[in-house]
Amino acid sequence: MHSVGLTVIDLQYRSYLQIAIRPLLAWDCIMELARDLMHLKSSNALEGASQSERESFHRVFWICSILFHELEAILKMYPIGLRQFHEVVPLPLTNSEDEGFFYFLAQASLRKLLTETLDVVGYRVGQIVYAPIVTAELCKQIEEWYDHLPPPIRFPANSSPLFDLRKSFLRFQYFALHTVIYWPSVLQYLELCADGNGDRNAGKMQNLQKEVRSWVQRCISSCECAEELLVQRHLGLQFTLWA
Amino acid sequence: MAEGSPKRKSFEDETLEAALNPSKNYPRKRVAVACEVCRLRKTKCDAKRPCGFCTDAGVECIYRSSNAAETKQSSAAEILSRIEERLERVEYALVPPIAAISESTGTPASQRLTSVDISLSSRRRESHGTDDPRRYFQHVMSAPQFDFSFRQTTGEAVTARPSILSFTAPSYLNFESWDESATFYDDEMAAEEHFFALGESCRDQFIDTNIRTVWQLQQAFVFHFLQWMPLLDLNTLVQHVNIAQADNFSLSNPSTCLCMFAFAIGAISVDKGSFSNGQHDPVDEYPGLSYYFAGRQCLEYLCRRRKRHILTLQCRILQVYVCTRSD
Numbered sequence: 001m002h003s004v005g006l007t008v009i010d011l012q013y014r015s016y017l018q019i020a021i022r023p024l025l026a027w028d029c030i031m032e033l034a035r036d037l038m039h040l041k042s043s044n045a046l047e048g049a050s051q052s053e054r055e056s057f058h059r060v061f062w063i064c065s066i067l068f069h070e071l072e073a074i075l076k077m078y079p080i081g082l083r084q085f086h087e088v089v090p091l092p093l094t095n096s097e098d099e100g101f102f103y104f105l106a107q108a109s110l111r112k113l114l115t116e117t118l119d120v121v122g123y124r125v126g127q128i129v130y131a132p133i134v135t136a137e138l139c140k141q142i143e144e145w146y147d148h149l150p151p152p153i154r155f156p157a158n159s160s161p162l163f164d165l166r167k168s169f170l171r172f173q174y175f176a177l178h179t180v181i182y183w184p185s186v187l188q189y190l191e192l193c194a195d196g197n198g199d200r201n202a203g204k205m206q207n208l209q210k211e212v213r214s215w216v217q218r219c220i221s222s223c224e225c226a227e228e229l230l231v232q233r234h235l236g237l238q239f240t241l242w243a
Numbered sequence: 244m245a246e247g248s249p250k251r252k253s254f255e256d257e258t259l260e261a262a263l264n265p266s267k268n269y270p271r272k273r274v275a276v277a278c279e280v281c282r283l284r285k286t287k288c289d290a291k292r293p294c295g296f297c298t299d300a301g302v303e304c305i306y307r308s309s310n311a312a313e314t315k316q317s318s319a320a321e322i323l324s325r326i327e328e329r330l331e332r333v334e335y336a337l338v339p340p341i342a343a344i345s346e347s348t349g350t351p352a353s354q355r356l357t358s359v360d361i362s363l364s365s366r367r368r369e370s371h372g373t374d375d376p377r378r379y380f381q382h383v384m385s386a387p388q389f390d391f392s393f394r395q396t397t398g399e400a401v402t403a404r405p406s407i408l409s410f411t412a413p414s415y416l417n418f419e420s421w422d423e424s425a426t427f428y429d430d431e432m433a434a435e436e437h438f439f440a441l442g443e444s445c446r447d448q449f450i451d452t453n454i455r456t457v458w459q460l461q462q463a464f465v466f467h468f469l470q471w472m473p474l475l476d477l478n479t480l481v482q483h484v485n486i487a488q489a490d491n492f493s494l495s496n497p498s499t500c501l502c503m504f505a506f507a508i509g510a511i512s513v514d515k516g517s518f519s520n521g522q523h524d525p526v527d528e529y530p531g532l533s534y535y536f537a538g539r540q541c542l543e544y545l546c547r548r549r550k551r552h553i554l555t556l557q558c559r560i561l562q563v564y565v566c567t568r569s570d
Contacts, residue, residue, distance in 0.1 A: 022438060024431045026566035033559045036551050053553055060556045063472045067563055076408050076424065100470035166471060184402050194415035
């Protein structure tokens with residue numbers, strides 16, 4: 001079980017090294033950009049703007065947010081509050097039934113869910129530490145996200161080859177997000193095993209075992225999906241999920 | 244208010260009240276000593292042991308010793324310690340019902356969802372024993388080891404999470420911790436300098452803008468970037484390329500800026516260098532480098548004048564993107 005977890009990490013590391021070679025430079029630029037976007041959103045500038053300008057702004061915002069959070073996870077830097085704006089900036093609209101746009105919307109909403117998840121899993125306020133309720137709720141949310149995917153970018157929830165990098169990247173993140181959500185259960189399980197308290201909490205252990213098992217499965221799935229993604233250079237190579 | 248005696252209102256208040264409601268306040272119906280719970284609630288206490296309210300509520304009725312009530316405590320530390328004590332008592336009074344509910348669920352926050360299959364309880368609760376909920380509360384409330392160490396995020400401080408740079412393994416994991424952040428940042432800073440040095444070397448290099456190349460790079464950009472991140476419509480892109488072309492890609496033209504970054508991304512995307520392990524000329528190693536630095540030059544100029552204009556913002560996104568993907 002350890003080794004699967006490490007393979008995921010190793011994979012993140014390698015894919016990262018292969019692709020993101022100027023993260024510091026990128027981080028400098030995106031911080032500035034994110035700051036300016038927040039200034040703009042806080043001002044009246046958008047009120048006076050035309051519809052198309054506003055739409056463009058929304059696109060810029062969400063692309064910025066996606067890139068920003070990818071980098072944040074890689075560099076382990078502190079967020080500057082961009083995610084507070086997720087609620088007030090609508091997802092962009094489109095007239096064309098373009099697959100690229102579907103992908104982008106799915107990616108943006110997944111990113112939104114992801115940043116929320118990372119804030120909640122293991123979160124302290126309200127003392128939710130290893131709370132199965134959180135796990136259950138987050139899983140529900142991500143399943144909802146999956147259920148609402150429009151047909152053009154719908155992917156099968158297994159690791160069969162897709163030959164569509166965008167779908168494949170979404171699928172990878174879908175699996176990876178599950179591994180993030182189940183991670184506290186894994187720690188809890190290991191801790192109980194280490195304590196030797198396992199026998200006392202048979203029912204609980206059983207439940208935990210179930211969760212850990214699905215964690216392992218998701219880990220394996222994400223590795224398998226990552227293989228398909230890693231064969232060439234494209235946009236979907238930021239594998240680092242948690243910050 | 245820190246003085247643990249809610250009944251003892253300020254003198255002015257009392258006289259005012261007495262003046263307004265002489266009949267209500269007289270004769271005094273207060274008992275000499277109210278129990279702690281009634282003191283806290285500012286309700287009338289019948290001074291029985293246990294008193295009526297506490298009996299009804301099913302909580303333990305505590306009276307402070309008369310000495311303690313009399314002593315005037317004034318230093319901040321003393322006042323604080325008394326508040327702490329009181330809080331502890333209140334928590335203690337609250338505990339029995341909570342403990343009963345959370346028997347199967349664990350954290351207080353998860354109480355409400357008893358219907359879901361949740362037998363997992365919180366690690367903290369576990370490690371501090373279910374038999375002493377008071378200590379559990381104290382532990383949770385005081386949060387002593389909330390160790391926001393360098394570059395540690397909120398969730399991580401509570402749930403040990405591995406990342407590519409560092410991982411602090413909890414003792415029970417029986418696994419090594421690592422922290423390679425410093426090395427990573429060293430390398431990155433060195434690489435950045437190298438990158439700029441290369442940029443200097445290609446400053447006056449010829450920028451290939453012949454129609455065929457432009458078309459190919461544009462196509463690559465659409466395929467590898469716009470289909471993932473629809474930053475702008477295809478038509479808008481084509482317009483910008485036309486404008487820039489008409490202006491012979493003059494670096495003072497905003498459209499040129501957008502084009503340069505788009506071409507840089509296009510050039511990187513079609514490059515197979517890092518996957519073929521071939522030998523490279525240092526400048527070839529960075530496909531699209533000349534476009535990138537030309538774009539930067541334009542952008543500097545643009546930012547001075549229209550930093551937050553939509554087109555400038557779009558250029559800036561592209562610039563970031565190039566930085567995350569250049570090899």
